[in-house]
Structure formats: C-alpha cells, structure tokens
Amino acid sequence: MRTYFAAAMVALGLPLLGLAAQSRPELGSRTKRFVTVEAPVVALLHVRVVDGTGTAPMEDQTIVIANGKIGAVGRTGTVTVPAGAKAIDLTGHTILPGFVGLHDHTFYTTSNRAAQLDNSAPVLYLASGVTTIRTTGSFSPYAEINLKRAIDNWRYPGPRMYITGPYLTGETGMGEMQQLLTPEDARRVVAYWASEGATWIKFYTTVSRAVMGAAIDEAHKHGLKVTGHLCSVSFREAVGLGIDNLEHGLITNTDYDAAKTPDLCPLGFEAKLANLDINSEGVKSTYRAMIDKKVAMTSTLAVFELFVPNRPPLEQRVLDAMSPEVRTEYLTSRARLSQPGAFAIPEVVFKKALEFEYNFAKAGGLLAAGVDPTGNGGALPGFGDQRNYELLIEAGFTPVEAIQVMSANGAKVLGTYDRYGSVSVGKFADLIVIRGNPIATPADIRNVVTVFKEGIGFDSPMLIESVKGVVGVR
Numbered sequence: 179m180r181t182y183f184a185a186a187m188v189a190l191g192l193p194l195l196g197l198a199a200q201s202r203p204e205l206g207s208r209t210k211r212f213v214t215v216e217a218p219v220v221a222l223l224h225v226r227v228v229d230g231t232g233t234a235p236m237e238d239q240t241i242v243i244a245n246g247k248i249g250a251v252g253r254t255g256t257v258t259v260p261a262g263a264k265a266i267d268l269t270g271h272t273i274l275p276g277f278v279g280l281h282d283h284t285f286y287t288t289s290n291r292a293a294q295l296d297n298s299a300p301v302l303y304l305a306s307g308v309t310t311i312r313t314t315g316s317f318s319p320y321a322e323i324n325l326k327r328a329i330d331n332w333r334y335p336g337p338r339m340y341i342t343g344p345y346l347t348g349e350t351g352m353g354e355m356q357q358l359l360t361p362e363d364a365r366r367v368v369a370y371w372a373s374e375g376a377t378w379i380k381f382y383t384t385v386s387r388a389v390m391g392a393a394i395d396e397a398h399k400h401g402l403k404v405t406g407h408l409c410s411v412s413f414r415e416a417v418g419l420g421i422d423n424l425e426h427g428l429i430t431n432t433d434y435d436a437a438k439t440p441d442l443c444p445l446g447f448e449a450k451l452a453n454l455d456i457n458s459e460g461v462k463s464t465y466r467a468m469i470d471k472k473v474a475m476t477s478t479l480a481v482f483e484l485f486v487p488n489r490p491p492l493e494q495r496v497l498d499a500m501s502p503e504v505r506t507e508y509l510t511s512r513a514r515l516s517q518p519g520a521f522a523i524p525e526v527v528f529k530k531a532l533e534f535e536y537n538f539a540k541a542g543g544l545l546a547a548g549v550d551p552t553g554n555g556g557a558l559p560g561f562g563d564q565r566n567y568e569l570l571i572e573a574g575f576t577p578v579e580a581i582q583v584m585s586a587n588g589a590k591v592l593g594t595y596d597r598y599g600s601v602s603v604g605k606f607a608d609l610i611v612i613r614g615n616p617i618a619t620p621a622d623i624r625n626v627v628t629v630f631k632e633g634i635g636f637d638s639p640m641l642i643e644s645v646k647g648v649v650g651v652r
C-alpha cells in the first residue's frame with residue numbers, strides 16, 4: 179500500500195516527504211500509538227523556557243522545531259513562525275531540555291528480584307522526560323543492544339541509549355557480573371564489548387588496580403570511556419589510573435578509610451563517613467584530583483534515599499506502576515528500614531553525601547545525575563530521575579542549576595553536548611513540556627505532558643498508563 183501511494187504521488191508530480199523526514203525511519207506501530215505531535219515544523223508558543231545552560235528562566239517564549247531540530251527560540255512575537263507550522267499554545271507550561279540520565283539501567287531490582295525491563299524501563303524514562311540514557315552496568319547486554327537498535331529505528335518508544343557491557347568486577351562478583359582476574363582478562367573482555375557496540379565500560383566494587391588500569395587503557399584504545407561503582411579502588415586511585423567518570427559520590431568513595439588495604443573493599447566503611455568532615459583537606463584533594471583530570475561525578479541520590487528511614491515520600495504513581503508482588507516486596511523492605519538492626523543509611527551520612535556533591539560542583543567539578551533503579555526498588559526508571567531533581571535542590575542547588583546537572587552536564591560527560599542537552603538552536607528538539615512551573619514549585623517536575631525526542635512529541639500520561647502494574651516483571 180505504501181509503495182503504491184508513493185508511486186501515485188510521484189505520478190502526480192507531488193513532492194514526497196521532506197528530506198529530514200526521509201532520513202528518519204517511519205515510526206513503528208508500537209511507537210506511533212504514543213505520538214501526539216508529528217509534523218515537519220512545530221511552533222511551541224507562550225511557554226516558559228529553562229534552557230539547561232544555567233541561564234534564568236525565560237518567559238513567554240516561542241520555540242520552532244524544524245525537521246527534528248530546534249530552529250529558533252525567542253520571545254513570542256519576535257520569532258518568525260513558518261507558514262504551515264503546527265502551532266501549540268503552551269501558556270502556563272514550562273519547557274526543559276530532555277534529561278540525560280547517566281545511571282539509568284534497563285534492569286531493576288527489589289530486595290527479592292532482578293528483572294530486565296525491556297518493556298517498562300524505556301517507556302518510563304521517556305515519559306518522565308529522560309530522552310538519553312547511559313545504562314552504566316548491564317545485566318543483559320544483548321537485551322540492551324537489541325533495545326537500543328529498536329529505539330534507534332523508532333520501532334520502540336524510549337530514550338537514546340549509550341550502553342555498557344556487563345559489570346566488570348573481581349573474584350567476588352556474583353550473578354550476571356563478569357569477573358576479571360588478570361589484566362589479560364580485562365583487555366580481552368573490553369575489546370570484545372567494544373566490538374559488540376558498547377561505548378562505556380562499568381567497573382564494580384571488587385576490581386583490582388592492575389585489572390582496572392589495563393581495562394581503562396584498552397577501553398581508551400577503542401574509543402570507549404570508563405566509569406565505576408568503586409570500593410576496592412578509591413576515587414583518587416581510579417583517577418590516577420585514568421577513569422573518566424565516578425558513580426554514586428561519597429557513599430562509594432574509600433579515599434577516607436584509614437584502615438583500607440590496597441585492592442580490597444573495606445567492610446562497613448560507609449558508617450564511618452558519619453564522622454567525615456566534608457570541608458577537610460582529604461575531601462578537597464579528591465575534588466582537585468577529579469577536576470584536574472576532568473573526571474565527572476554521577477549523582478544517584480534517589481537510590482540512596484531508599485535506604486534512609488522515613489524517606490522518600492510514598493508516591494501513589496510509583497506503587498501503581500509496580501506489579502502486585504513487587505509492590506509488596508518494596509513496602510516490606512521499606513517498613514523494615516525503621517526496625518532495629520536493619521541495614522539503613524543514617525540520615526547524617528545521606529546529608530554528607532548531598533554536601534559532598536554540592537561542594538564538588540561548586541569547586542568546579544562536573545556533576546551529572548541518574549536514577550539507578552536498583553536497591554529496594556522504590557526508585558523507578560524516570561520517576562527516580564525526577565526525584566533526583568528535588569534531592570539536588572535539597573543539596574543546595576538552585577532549581578535552574580539542578581536542571582543543568584540533569585541535562586547539559588550529562589551530555590557533557592557523554593561528549594555529545596554539541597547535539598543535545600540544552601534548548602539551543604541547531605540541537606535536537608529533545609524537550610520536556612511540563613504543566614506548571616517546576617522552578618517555583620519543584621514537585622511540578624512530575625507534571626510532564628509531552629516529551630519531544632528529535633521533534634517527535636510523545637504523550638507522557640499515555641506512556642505511563644501503558645506500563646501500569648508491570649514494573650518488576652517486564
């Protein structure tokens with residue numbers, strides 16, 4: 179039918195689709211059912227814009243989207259709206275750049291399970307405004323490679339994906355993680371995942387310095403970058419070995435454990451952080467090492483908050499998204515946190531983690547963010563990224579700075595800031611349309627109406643509705 183229609187158009191002497199539209203594959207049916215805006219030229223009128231660069235919000239703006247990119251941004255009335263543009267009045271709404279989630283797994287855990295969420299994770303990320311993710315440790319690398327391909331071809335709705343291979347760790351690694359025992363192991367494995375399409379490598383807690391150094395060297399030879407959730411190797415040591423990014427901030431940094439043995443992950447070091455002075459020379463030296471070598475830090479406050487008693491606020495939408503068994507698992511482990519003897523992160527340590535990240539950024543460090551939908555299961559893909567926004571504000575960032583951390587800074591870490599990460603002319607039209615004003619009222623961050631990815635507008639509530647009751651299962 180389609181071939182016949184195209185042939186008929188040519189016969190009538192009518193132009194086919196525009197060039198840019200032809201360069202993008204046709205939307206698959208699974209994607210198309212969530213699309214509410216698909217036009218060669220779109221004009222978003224009368225909207226507040228927070229552009230992601232740290233600039234103050236701009237009122238009553240017009241954004242013109244042409245062929246998937248931002249064609250113009252400026253005060254409504256001063257920007258020319260091309261004839262034939264699909265015009266949408268967004269009075270009372272705010273536009274933010276699509277979020278770049280740097281610790282955004284497509285698998286998920288509770289205290290009782292780990293599940294690959296091919297169906298619900300990409301949908302919830304996109305619905306929440308996360309238009310780009312780095313998976314930062316795969317449980318099912320091939321599931322992610324296939325998912326990325328389906329999203330790139332517009333067959334599946336979801337964020338643009340940067341994938342890592344499996345978690346690379348030491349001899350005590352369990353489950354789906356890959357154990358690396360020698361530098362030779364490290365080189366062979368990194369070269370393999372590079373050949374399969376991974377663009378990042380992710381270390382886990384028990385890798386040795388010798389293995390890490392070899393893996394980083396091999397990764398860099400293949401043009402890959404490297405990050406890690408560390409423990410056996412401290413932040414300063416990893417910076418010395420050439421790592422590009424460090425995950426999770428303070429609660430995984432063993433720089434300050436006086437009893438630490440080289441290459442071993444010290445037991446219970448997290449609790450000692452309660453006594454750490456965040457303004458001490460030791461902390462400053464970590465910041466200096468990272469900033470000198472341009473090593474970024476990824477904030478994942480939403481997952482740590484799950485282990486702090488009486489946090490986070492219990493959201494109905496989170497419970498609704500979970501399958502019934504997962505809901506029970508989450509509520510049970512959440513209740514257990516307040517009981518004596520349970521593993522929990524003391525509020526004082528959590529507060530220091532907030533301070534550690536804020537001071538790092540204020541010292542000139544590059545801080546980005548991601549949800550990490552693991553732990554006891556309460557930080558869901560996308561929803562947890564939004565919760566990060568409130569936690570970054572709690573840490574001391576202004577709302578405008580928090581948006582910058584979640585968008586522009588993520589793209590800078592990926593090395594793709596020239597293509598997206600801010601509301602700027604010439605970049606992809608990756609835009610979050612929010613009802614209300616999340617700058618004045620941070621909780622409004624949840625009121626996502628439409629998410630544009632490369633100019634295609636997805637209906638957020640419809641996406642969320644489609645995965646109700648399945649998180650933790652598929």
Ligand SMILES: [Zn+2]
Binds near residue numbers: 281283314315407552
């Ligand atoms: Zn993780």
